[in-house]
Amino acid sequence: MSDSATEYWFCLTHHRVEGPEGCRNAERLGPYATEAEAARALDKVEERNEQWDNDPRWNDDLED
Template sequence: MSKAPQYWFCLIHRTVEGRDGCKNADRLGPYATEAEAAAALEHVQANNEAWDNDPTWDDDAEAEDKKED
């Protein structure tokens, strides 16, 4: 039984890698296709922008909670 190929985006080398690439701490994935892995940074940016504009998410409230402790 063969596994489907997987791809990662290496944050160090800024390239798409296969399973035997850099350590997982230095890359994003796995992704099902090379194209998805190549677009990893765009996907991360889109998620960050969505979270930044999410009215239900409040980073400042968590910081305030920690100050009160």
């Protein structure tokens, strides 16, 4: 990962992008390399959850 001065997190408490001095890591997603990536954190979570929910290797409900 890059230097912490150029890392960003998405705070789940405040719903905003933060730098290294933000909230505790337990309350945020990341680190991300750019502010734009951090801003999309919740979208990325939703996209991944959708993929996993529809992946037959990980979803017993989809098996015959």
